[in-house]
Every structure is written in C-alpha cells, then in structure tokens.
Amino acid sequence: MQEIEKVLSKLPPELKKEVFDYAEFLLKKYREKKRKGFTFSWEGKVKSGLSSVELQHKALEWRA
Template sequence: MYEEEIELKIRELPENLRREVLDYIEFLIKKYRIREDKSKKFRFDWEGGLAEMRDKFTSVELQHKALEWR
C-alpha cells in the first residue's frame, strides 16, 4: 500500500539521510517487537512470595496486606 510511496521518498533523500531512515525503521521494529513480547508473556515470578504468611492470614487479608505494602 505505502511501499511504493515510501520507496520514492527514500530515493529522494541524500545518502546520509537514508541511513538515518534505516536506523529509525530498525528502532521502530525493535520497539514494537519488545512491546509485543512483553504483552504476550505473563510472568509468575511472584508466585509463592507470601507463602510464609499463609498460617497468619487468610487470602483476603493477604490481598489487603499486599495493597498496603505497595
């Protein structure tokens, strides 16, 4: 769709600016690839973090404590 228009615009640029455009394109690809990767993965590194509190509090009380600790 936009490929031809982009190519025409890039051809009009001097060589040093073409390199800048290429750098920017690479930056955008990395930026959005990282966002997609992070949004797809849900981490469970917190799991079991309050296990030692299990005997002292109910799950609801632990939720309230967690909110306080944040």
C-alpha cells in the same frame, strides 16, 4: 510501498541511513512491546496442594 520508495530515492545517502536506523528502532520497539505482558504459562504448575493465599503466606515466611 511505492510512495516510500519514491521518497527514499530522493534522499541523500546520509538521510537514508537515518531513516534506516529509525526503522530498525521502531521494529525493535514493536518486538519488545509485543513480548511484554503477563503470560500465565506457570498456571497449574505448582503441585503443593496449597491455595494461592496459603502460598502467599508461605512466601512471606520464607522472606523473614
């Protein structure tokens, strides 16, 4: 961390702002990447008694 601070202290204010903006961009990108992906929080919530294949067929019927 001291290395980063050492380099930052040598930059003019406008470049420090660019570094700050880029760091915020990276943080946002990292957070969004972390949130993506499948979660199966819905698993076991359907109480219809139908199998997944039967539910797919029902979904096709409902779309028609």
